[in-house]
Amino acid sequence: MTYSIEPLSRSNAHRWEDFNRRCGEGSPFHSLKWKDLLEDVLGLQLRYHLIFENQKVVGICPFVKRSIKVFRGLDGTPRSECDNIILDSSFNTNHFNEILDLFSENYSFLIFSTYDSTLSDRIDYINVSHEDANSIILDLNQNPPEAIWADILSKDERYKVSRFEKGGFTVQEIESGGDLDKFYQYYRENMIHINGYILPFAFFQGLLDSFSPDEVRIAIVTNNGVFAGGNLAILDPVRKIAYFQYLALNRDLPNKYSPSYYLSWEGINWAWNNGYERISFGRERADNPRARNKAKFGAELVPIHSRTVLLSKTVSLLYQLKQTFSERQQAHAPSTGRVS
Template identity: 25%
Template sequence: MIEPLREEDYGVWDAFVEESSDGTLFHTIAWKRILEETFGYQPYYFILRDAKGGIAGIFPAFLVRGIHGKVLVSLPFMEYGGPIVRDGYYASMFESIVNLFVMLKKEQGVRYLEIKTPPDTQYHDAESFLFAPVVKAYDYSINIGRRDFTNDFWPKMKAKTRVRHSVVQSCRYGVGVADADIHSFYALHVSSMARVGSLPWPQRFFANIRTYYPASRFIGAYIDKKMIGAMLNLPYRARDLAVVLSYDRSCQAYRASDLLYYHEIRFAFENRFATVDFGRTRPDSPYEKYKQKWGATKHTLYSYVYPADMCHLVDPYASYTRFARFTRNNIAWNAFVHTFFGQNAIRYFP
């Protein structure tokens, strides 16, 4: 049986995540605090114990009021989530998770449960409990291994990708990379989301990341003290995750995004990370080719949905695909995302 996480168990929870090969930043207590304080979601964090009282598994989730009603998600928004379980305890964990959902459906009218997965993971035990596996998105990452950036990686970038040419050109234009302040970072993020017709994160999301996860890196690309590109990096253990890439379209010729990618990949090599993770990518989008030209390998990201007949509701790009042709490069949409509601509406799309 699973038991609710108590505050006095926060330390052993994080230790279990740290020691597990499936553990990610999004499973940590720091990320729990970030989501709680940013969105006010109700957490449902549980521990599965073995016969001796030790931790056999953990399950982090949040109850979210979204566009499809109340849903239980592990975990909202970001790439990864789901239970972390010791071998031999998966069946017990998923049986307990189903029982939790049945209780929440009866007491609070929860419509469905969505479980994301850690990197390169599939929960085959979930299917025996009638979860439906759904391809959520694609992840692109570079496996560093024992390679050296200067001698092994950078010289072998193919000329036809023009990656090295773009980085050299960016430097010649005088573009530099430095730490970004939250306000400039956020202004560029909102303008980028407005341009592509999508919803921005609220500013307090980034502020909470900086507060509760000091290892996060807010990086900006500058020319003449003007920020023209920005990236958020979330290093955790052996994985350096790069997310929230933004750029000033009027300065696209300066190749700020290429320079940011170059600096982040080099940072990961020099600090001996095992993986550079470029995050999830919408299927059939131009960003797939962009990440591939850097030598990134494609991986499938799954979600497991219960009950199975609700799996059609978890497509994160369905709403965007339906409405982007109206919101992309739209003056009214640009005005909307600069309002309080526009900068907080993402809470309904976990």
């Protein structure tokens, strides 16, 4: 079999989009609209590649340019829930090293993510496993809202949800204007609170300008002008999955209110009523408290496998020397144990 890679260009952009649409692992975060948003608003230096088997597209790889000293490499696209390499179901993972060989002609290292654990097991190059994250996925076919309410949520969690309805709060969908300003204000405050990365306002405005109304939903919860919270979901109606991406929370509400619970519950019901089968609550480490809170709605953790592949002999040698030096340091370190 003959494999080749091509940088994304105007002449092959339609083939990228076609593959993303028909592939089961495709996503809005692999679309060229998302690429344009990352480049135009965040100024990222993206390097997208298509993988060919003879003349057939069998994979797409969204990357960002990354350099360490004089060594050039590629990394997964930041600020994207899905940045994984996508391969056609017909691709033989035993040939993955042939793809890596092609990247080694121009790059010294490659950092990638995949849901397929067998892919990383096939790598012949020296590679380093990252601390794996997880996608938190709720399967609504297995856990519809009625079952979540009756069998999964605790009495205390059901109270946190119903407290908003009894308190006179209502849900409103927004598109732009002053309501978007308010959403962004509390999104920013929430990110400051959790020490997260704050996207600029232009990112959200660009998202609404680039994506159609059936691809983005912003729901806010208010009561007589009091903003309680908001949730921005990126929608994939073809694959019937909703990505709950950005949360805006008013943390000055009385302690009896937990807007994140109500927003999750409202979003679950909206997705169910509109024919969606899965909800993604984002990427988290298993030990993160936010992951445990999202699991309370019946979501499960789907492992993401990440690797740094050392493609050049020089980088591999430097890494091996560093590992050897570190092991020798540990072997000769004085004991800190106490003999009693």
